[in-house]
Amino acid sequence: MARQIEKNTIWEIARTAGVSIATVSRAMRAETRGKVAPETLKHIEAIGKKRHYTPSLSARNLRATRFKTIGFMIPHIHNIFLSDYYSKLFCGFSNSLMGSDYRFKLVALKPYARKWDGYPFRSAEAIDAMVVEYWPTFFTPKFKVDVPCVIINDPADGIRAHFVTSDNEAGGELAARCLYEQGHECIAVLRGQEWSTDSDLRIKGFKRTMARVGTAVPNEMIFKGEYEEEDAARITERIFLEKKKVTAFFCCNDNMAFGVMRKLKQLGLRCPEDVSVVGFDDEGRASHSDPPLTTVRAMTQELGKVASEKIIALLEGKISDKEFFYKKTVLPVSLIERKSVGPVR
Amino acid sequence: MARQIEKNTIWEIARTAGVSIATVSRAMRAETRGKVAPETLKHIEAIGKKRHYTPSLSARNLRATRFKTIGFMIPHIHNIFLSDYYSKLFCGFSNSLMGSDYRFKLVALKPYARKWDGYPFRSAEAIDAMVVEYWPTFFTPKFKVDVPCVIINDPADGIRAHFVTSDNEAGGELAARCLYEQGHECIAVLRGQEWSTDSDLRIKGFKRTMARVGTAVPNEMIFKGEYEEEDAARITERIFLEKKKVTAFFCCNDNMAFGVMRKLKQLGLRCPEDVSVVGFDDEGRASHSDPPLTTVRAMTQELGKVASEKIIALLEGKISDKEFFYKKTVLPVSLIERKSVGPVR
DNA sequence: CTGTTAGCGCTTTCAT
DNA sequence: ATGAAAGCGCTAACAG
Secondary structure (H helix, E strand, O other): OOOHHHOHHHHHHHHOOOOOHHHHHHHHOOOOOOOOHHHHHHHHHHHHHHHHOOOHHHHHHHHHOOOOEEEEEEOOOHEEEEEEHHHHHHHHHHHHHHHHOEEEEEEEEOOOOOOOOOOOOOHHHHHEEEEEOHHHOOOOOOOOOOOOEEEOOOOOOOOOOEEEEOOOOHHHHHHHHHHHHHOOOEEEEEEOOOOOOOHHHHHHHHHHHHOOOOOOOHHEEEEEEEHHHHHHHHHHHHHHOOOOOOOOOEEOHHHHHHHHHHHHOOOOOOOOOOOOOEEEEEOOOHHHOOOOOEEEEEEEHHHHHHHHHHHHHOOOOEEEEEEEOOOEEEEOOEEEOOOOOOOOO | HHHHHOOOOOHHHHHOOOOOOHHHHHHHHHOOOOOOOOHHHHHHHHHHHOOOOOHHHHHHHHHHHOOOEEEEOOOOOOOOHHHHHHHHHHHHHHHHHHHHOOOOEEEEEEEOOOOOOOOHHHHHHHOOOHHHHEEEHHHHHHHHHHHEEEEOOOOOOOOOOOOEEOHHHHHHHHHHHHOOOOOOOOOEEOOOOOHHHHHHHHHHHHHHHHHHOOOOOOHHHEEEOOHHHHHHHHHHHHHHHOOOOOEEEEEOOOHHHHHHHHHHHHHOOOOOOOEEEEEEEOOOOHHHOOOEEEEEEEEHHHHHHHHHHHHHHOOOOOOHHHHHHHEEEEEEEEOOOOOOOOOOO
């Protein structure tokens, strides 16, 4: 019994089945199974099953230069599995992949180590395709890799990849509308790092909508943080210390919104009675916070799902290169109205 | 530029470097680099870099029968990345692996499809070792696989694997002590499925401790759920409908504790004034719930970390088979006292 | 220190 | 329908 697990090569199977390795090989793959006589097939299968034979992945891959594996490139950061965003992304991605016979492999790229253009992902990582999140820090503008690639949440032009992204601009619009409908005009906007294209787009939509109703958002009301709760708390404190008459906050992620709400409480300000807050993402905490956060929900799981579907469609030839490369799939966002927004007093 | 990515074999490099493939091979691996003359080395490296040469993983693996990859076996369930428990586990595991040159690969096993004993994981999955969670549903009692294996959170005897687990019994003890010290004697215990060894052990420790102080836990006070909030809510309702005079709940996971607290509120009962609740796990929500949940914290991230460390130690020969197989690493748990436990009135 | 050579286990023509 | 044989790209003796 134990010995059967060891060393089960195609040769062994062929020998005990009394056929050639070519026949065993054909019998083992769905695509070629038809070329084997039914009886031979049954015979080989029986032996294979009894001995727990499974073709070696490496040998197959070496021969076929096909790995049935998709690389999921992520920033080389700690605790990535604890982040709400990545959890959802993986979740959608892996759920979707489970339905196929593809596997996925997480590859943590070191953004600082080098730019990855030109790196032979296919053979070095044994992947057929890749999906990358956090693109701008990995690759130079003349992005070029040797496997088809889906880039998540970072629309860029002239890059040979497929883009899957949330409709961040529309999200900014939704946030703006929900705020000005309650009469808010003095709104502080909290954004992420300067290279954050997410924030760029969210704010673009926000500003455009505010401008349309006659309330421009001055640049000095846009504050930059690192998407962290702490940053937001600090910024909030500063704003009120300087006696700016702000009646509402639009935060480019929920984390920052939580920071604002916390600091508000510390300053003796009530939300939403005194100050309204709108977030972005709809993290798990958003519905449990005090008050529950009104926020823009991105379909993060869906993002992962679509990424996997698109890439498999390409690999399996269901869609053409034309339909894949340089194309964009934009997922809608929606406003989740909870309790952190109220009329201006 | 584009062409350089394609077809970069050891032969090409050897040819343009004017050396043999063996020399290139030696130059490419840290272990053998010393055997190459410094000048030759520099020359080869320069060419390799210029052409973005990276040895083919499949070929290497095929040759070396070593994959530098560890399989993380998980139940084939949806939304696994959303669960607090798995997130932490992965997190600890992947953080730790990032420090090494091993990768990991998630393998979703279908528990219902077949039992996996005898399946040639090594070659079929291209992994050197595996860590499995959710063991009892994957394997038959005569567990035997062809790669070293760490089993998480499922202590079992006579199995050729290494076990990494939380000290669940001690956790039960802590919960019991914290409750009886406040005078509680009528305690409802909510557990997971009958095959849940976690629950078995947690309750074992709990009962033992209660018995020691003279308060046996009757079997009819132990209620079975599926570790879900809903189950707990239903059970709680039933308990109070039947007018059982329960003053406290010990839940074998936090999820159920949240369910209890929710139902308590609905029934007009205050926590902890009227009824105390202790959970297990210390999920993220536990500190944000109302009231914040007193619970037993398992070092879940650490579990993943230790699993990876142990297995790498074995693979690298830092520890012997004797120190690995049939051995157990037990991680301590601790009581996190928050606001859901009060004195009995 | 470097080159030659024999495979690792499989897929895929090309014959038969 | 089946078999023989040529590699896929690399590593590890072995010889020099």
